Amino acid sequence: MSNSAGTPGDITRRQMLRRIGLTALVAGPGAGLLTACATGGGSAPAATTSAAPSSGGAVSAANPFGVAADAPLEVVIFKGGLGDSYATEVHEPLYKKAFPKATVKHVATQQIAQTLQPRFAGGDVPDMIANSGTDLMDNGALQQEGQLLELTELWDAPSIDDPNKKVRDMVAPGTVESGLIAGKPYLMNYVFSAYGLWYDSALFEKNGWTPPKTFEEFKAFCEKAKAAGVVPFAYAGKNASYYAYWMILISAAKIEGNQLLIDIDNLADGVWKRDSVKQAAAAWAEIGKYMDKSFEGLIHTDVQTRQNQGKIALYPSGSWLENEQKSQTPKEFKYALTPTPSVTAADKMPFEAIRAAAGEAYIVPAKAKNPKGGLEYLRIMLSKEGARGFTEKSGNITVVTGAADGLDLTPGNASLSAAQTAAGSNIVTFSSFENWYKEFETELRKQTNALMFGRISADEFCDKMQKAADKTKADSSITKQNRTV
Amino acid sequence: MRHGRYPFIVGFLAAPVILYVVFVISPYVQAFYIALTNWKGISANPQFVGLENFSRLLDDEVFWAAVRHHGLLLLVMPLVTIVIALFFSFLLNLSGGQRGGQMTGIWGSKVYRVIFFMPQVLAVAIVGVLFQTIYRPDETGVINGLLGKVGIDPVGWLIEPDLALWAIMGVVVWQAVGFYVVLFSAGMSSIPKDVFEAAALDGAGRFTLFFKITLPLLWDTMQVAWVYLGIAAFDCFALVQVLSVDRGGPDNSTTVLPLEIWRTAFNFSKFGYASAMGVALFFMTITFAALTLRVTRRERIEF
Numbered sequence: 001m002s003n004s005a006g007t008p009g010d011i012t013r014r015q016m017l018r019r020i021g022l023t024a025l026v027a028g029p030g031a032g033l034l035t036a037c038a039t040g041g042g043s044a045p046a047a048t049t050s051a052a053p054s055s056g057g058a059v060s061a062a063n064p065f066g067v068a069a070d071a072p073l074e075v076v077i078f079k080g081g082l083g084d085s086y087a088t089e090v091h092e093p094l095y096k097k098a099f100p101k102a103t104v105k106h107v108a109t110q111q112i113a114q115t116l117q118p119r120f121a122g123g124d125v126p127d128m129i130a131n132s133g134t135d136l137m138d139n140g141a142l143q144q145e146g147q148l149l150e151l152t153e154l155w156d157a158p159s160i161d162d163p164n165k166k167v168r169d170m171v172a173p174g175t176v177e178s179g180l181i182a183g184k185p186y187l188m189n190y191v192f193s194a195y196g197l198w199y200d201s202a203l204f205e206k207n208g209w210t211p212p213k214t215f216e217e218f219k220a221f222c223e224k225a226k227a228a229g230v231v232p233f234a235y236a237g238k239n240a241s242y243y244a245y246w247m248i249l250i251s252a253a254k255i256e257g258n259q260l261l262i263d264i265d266n267l268a269d270g271v272w273k274r275d276s277v278k279q280a281a282a283a284w285a286e287i288g289k290y291m292d293k294s295f296e297g298l299i300h301t302d303v304q305t306r307q308n309q310g311k312i313a314l315y316p317s318g319s320w321l322e323n324e325q326k327s328q329t330p331k332e333f334k335y336a337l338t339p340t341p342s343v344t345a346a347d348k349m350p351f352e353a354i355r356a357a358a359g360e361a362y363i364v365p366a367k368a369k370n371p372k373g374g375l376e377y378l379r380i381m382l383s384k385e386g387a388r389g390f391t392e393k394s395g396n397i398t399v400v401t402g403a404a405d406g407l408d409l410t411p412g413n414a415s416l417s418a419a420q421t422a423a424g425s426n427i428v429t430f431s432s433f434e435n436w437y438k439e440f441e442t443e444l445r446k447q448t449n450a451l452m453f454g455r456i457s458a459d460e461f462c463d464k465m466q467k468a469a470d471k472t473k474a475d476s477s478i479t480k481q482n483r484t485v
Numbered sequence: 486m487r488h489g490r491y492p493f494i495v496g497f498l499a500a501p502v503i504l505y506v507v508f509v510i511s512p513y514v515q516a517f518y519i520a521l522t523n524w525k526g527i528s529a530n531p532q533f534v535g536l537e538n539f540s541r542l543l544d545d546e547v548f549w550a551a552v553r554h555h556g557l558l559l560l561v562m563p564l565v566t567i568v569i570a571l572f573f574s575f576l577l578n579l580s581g582g583q584r585g586g587q588m589t590g591i592w593g594s595k596v597y598r599v600i601f602f603m604p605q606v607l608a609v610a611i612v613g614v615l616f617q618t619i620y621r622p623d624e625t626g627v628i629n630g631l632l633g634k635v636g637i638d639p640v641g642w643l644i645e646p647d648l649a650l651w652a653i654m655g656v657v658v659w660q661a662v663g664f665y666v667v668l669f670s671a672g673m674s675s676i677p678k679d680v681f682e683a684a685a686l687d688g689a690g691r692f693t694l695f696f697k698i699t700l701p702l703l704w705d706t707m708q709v710a711w712v713y714l715g716i717a718a719f720d721c722f723a724l725v726q727v728l729s730v731d732r733g734g735p736d737n738s739t740t741v742l743p744l745e746i747w748r749t750a751f752n753f754s755k756f757g758y759a760s761a762m763g764v765a766l767f768f769m770t771i772t773f774a775a776l777t778l779r780v781t782r783r784e785r786i787e788f
Contacts, residue, residue: 113751120527141754145528237644238730294622296730297644439753450736455646477523477755 062098064157064379065372070101073373074126076116078133079108081324082191082360082394087130090389094380095373102373111135120147125365127374131187132360134239139187139361140436144479148186149364154375155185160383167382171399175358177485178430187435188378189358190390192397193318194337194416195246196354197233201336201411203310211314211338213351215283218341222290225313233287234312236303237296237453241445242434244284244452247316250340250355250428251280257348258429265432265483267473272466282458283343285451296453301328308333318359322412323395335412337419353426354419358399361435436481443468513767519760526756538761548762550737551745552769554650555719558657558741559773563714566658567707570665573601575695577666578673579681598670601663609660613727616656620728644730646738653724653739661717665710672706673699708781712774719770722747742766 059066073095077084084106092104107126109115113135119125120142131137142148155168155176168176172192179187199211207228212218222232235244253261256276263271271277295303300317301324307315308328315321322335329335339354362381364374380386387403390396397404397413409417434441444465451461472478520538524531542548577590577598591597604612619627620642629639642652676699684698700707722743726732732748733740742762750759 117526117751135751138752138754141525141527145525145530147527237735241731292623293641293644294639296735297620297622297641439755442748442752445731446734446736449731449734453644453735455736477758 061158061163063376065153065375067099067372067376068370069099071099071370071373072103072105073128073370073377074105074107074368075377076107076109076112076126076129078112078130078136079110080133081320082396084108086390086393090393091377091381091386094383094386094389095377098376098380099373113137120365123367125368127364127368127370128377129363129365130360131363136361138435138438139363140181140438140479140481142363142365143181143186147366148181149366149368149371149374151179151185151188151364151375151378154188154378154382157375157379160379160385167379170382170401172358172401174427174430174485175399177483178358178432179361180483181436182479182481187361187363188381189360190362190381190398191320191358191360191394192356192399193320193359194354194356194419195250195318196316196337196339196419197247197314198307198317198321198412199314199336199338200307200310201334201415202332203230203313204336209313212341214342214345215286218287221313222287226290230310231292231306231312232290233314233316234291234295234303234306235316235452236298236300237449238299240300240303241448241452242441243300243316245444245448246318246355246431247340248277248280248284248448249431251283251343252276253355253428254340254347254349254353255279255343261429261431262483262485264469265436265481267437267469267480269470270466272462272469277465278458278462279343281451281461285454285458285461288452288454291452293453296449304328314338319412319416320396322410326395335410336415337412339419339423349426349428352419352422352424353428354423355428355430356420356423357427357430359430432481432483437472437478439478440468440472516760516763516767519757520764522757524756524760525754526750527754531757534757538758539765541758542761542765547733547737547740547745548742548765551733551740551742554739554741555769557650558654558718558721559715562654562657562661562718563711565654566661566665566714567710569658570662570669570710571700571703571707573597573662574666574669574673575699578670579691579694579699598666601666603663604660605663607660609723610727612656612660613724616724616728620652643728643739644735646735649729649735649739653721653728656724656728657717657721661714665714668706668710669703672703676702704781704783708778711781712777715773715777716770719743719766719773 057063057066057068075087075092077087087108088106092106095104096102105126107115110133112129112131112133116125116129116137120137125147129137131139139148155166157167159165159167159170161170175189176185178189179185181187197211204210209221209224212221225232235241249261249264252274253276256274260271260274260276303312304315304317304321304325305328306312308325308330310333319337322329325335337354339351342351362378364371364378368374381390381398382400384400384403387398387400388407390398391404391407395410395413397416447456447461447464447468450456451458456464473480519531521533521535522531523534523537577594579590607615621627621629622641622644623639624630624633626639626642628642632638632640641648643649680698680702681694684694689697720743721741725739725741725744726747729739733744743766746759746762746766749762750756
């Protein structure tokens with residue numbers, strides 16, 4: 001593979017010295033300096049940042065941010081389910097085309113935080129980051145420390161495809177809002193994902209099954225599937241418990257409406273003890289009983305591969321699943337998405353409602369050497385050509401509306417598109433606590449496993465989560481966020 | 486001749502001392518300082534918060550779960566490892582009876598020694614991945630596959646909250662035994678042969694040889710082993726990280742302090758709080774080492 005690994009080994013000597021704190025030592029060892037060098041590293045290199053090679057180019061219609069044509073650009077990509085060829089083969093060449101004199105450095109890594117945290121602390125940051133994966137950096141913390149560039153300028157810039165329109169008018173509704181921190185846009189959520197239960201439509205057809213529309217039907221379906229020797233529902237407890245908590249939250253939002261998810265993000269008092277959450281947790285815990293205990297010790301790819309082998313009927317995940325499993329999926333396996341079943345007859349949202357939201361945050365560090373280049377890179381990603389290329393390389397649809405029109409859709413993407421049409425305006429909103437309150441989210445993962453594998457009841461689940469939410473709210477060291485939409 | 490000796494020595498010592506100060510002492514000093522701040526690990530403006538991080542520790546459920554696990558590890562892991570290692574090294578070195586006036590090990594002891602040492606050579610990460618397969622909770626796991634052959638249902642080694650920590654402890658012991666077999670073997674070979682000969686002539690059996698002669702003469706080596714293993718019991722980061730459900734789960738049943746420090750720092754961006762945990766861990770380790778050396782102090786037996 002031609003990707004350069006973004007390991008800590010891939011750094012220059014100067015960065016190395018800076019990282020181990022030797023710059024402080026070399027600069028003049030003093031009693032105070034030694035103790036301060038881990039934290040004080042930021043101050044010295046900050047001067048380097050302002051002394052960037054070229055301070056800027058002329059602002060023009062084609063170059064709205066005024067990127068210096070010869071300023072080097074460093075791009076760090078999380079190389080997970082989406083791969084990184086979309087960057088190396090689409091976006092980076094597009095940037096090179098726009099600025100032939102610029103060099104683009106590409107770094108791919110699976111451990112964003114381990115790779116970048118020391119660089120942030122040392123003031124040597126790249127210009128654009130795909131902040132994603134299990135080990136992503138805490139966006140809330142980055143923002144609080146003034147490390148994130150506000151993206152208002154990006155969203156208000158003219159779009160590449162139609163200079164009369166702003167970038168913000170070219171993306172799906174809710175995209176800009178999903179990237180707000182403290183009321184301002186800092187994240188560019190790029191991938192448009194839908195969440196629900198995935199199944200093999202070929203297997204369902206063969207067995208004469210239809211996906212359940214209510215939890216009553218769900219339980220009946222579980223019995224049928226079990227009788228046929230197929231595990232009705234499964235997720236991987238070892239590292240993917242969030243797949244299960246998404247389902248619980250979607251169900252709760254269907255019962256009560258999107259305000260519930262907003263209240264959860266805002267740590268509203270008693271929100272976890274509301275009936276909607278209790279009912280959703282209880283309903284899913286019933287389904288959890290059909291899972292084999294051993295799934296708690298498996299990782300997501302283990303369970304996903306079993307679904308591809310026809311051993312699991314319904315699997316909770318997002319729309320990247322089909323692409324992630326491409327190499328494991330047999331030819332006759334046809335991915336299809338079904339929304340989560342309705343819990344009560346009085347649910348606010350119909351069965352067809354799905355959670356569809358912009359995800360996968362791309363960020364520009366505020367102290368980057370070429371932040372304008374980073375912004376321009378994002379603008380290129382948000383062009384039709386950039387978005388289309390992304391969909392072709394990664395198999396995922398972007399927030400850029402209409403960019404995937406005319407592309408040959410895979411069975412999964414076709415089913416996704418059908419589900420979206422059926423849902424219409426019944427869209428379950430995104431959750432922000434995953435980005436805002438990592439510690440709280442970790443607790444939710446723990447308690448979701450405990451609930452789904454039968455160690456605690458739905459009531460205990462709600463109590464524990466309420467306690468965790470209250471603790472987060474009372475913790476003065478965590479900056480509170482708020483959202484209204 | 487004596488002239489110029491000090492510059493010579495100092496010249497040679499300066500480099501290692503500077504390296505030691507930079508890489509060992511200064512991180513410690515920094516950790517103590519960072520523990521008193523609310524540093525998020527990202528920028529250069531930590532606020533001094535005094536002992537707040539430490540008072541926070543007092544009612545941190547996860548922290549105490551981790552401390553309890555270290556306590557359990559400390560009680561069980563060194564003891565089991567040392568007993569097994571002693572037993573094996575006695576078999577390998579002294580239990581084969583006499584040959585030409587020399588005590589020998591059981592037949593094939595050289596081969597066994599290599600086999601015992603093998604796990605020690607493997608990197609912890611590899612051991613972790615290996616045991617993922619061995620401990621897999623369904624019938625595809627190595628142990629559960631074997632159990633299945635005799636009609637026993639799969640055991641959730643790493644997913645039962647009551648069992649998971651013991652399963653991980655098993656891996657630690659498995660990996661450590663080889664090293665201590667070699668350590669004790671070296672200790673045993675330094676015991677003068679005539680002591681054994683004399684005892685054997687007096688009609689001492691293997692038991693007597695072991696408890697009355699080998700063990701007392703091996704005391705120093707065992708003390709070292711105990712301290713080493715105790716310090717190892719304060720680690721276990723890599724194995725827990727790789728093996729446990731949800732990193733320290735299920736339900737915090739396997740978590741250890743280094744894992745929580747890592748998570749608090751890198752996932753939660755609370756470097757100050759993580760450093761406070763690190764400082765607590767530092768004092769636990771130091772206290773343990775000092776206590777062990779003090780409690781086990783005995784008169785050296787000269788031979």
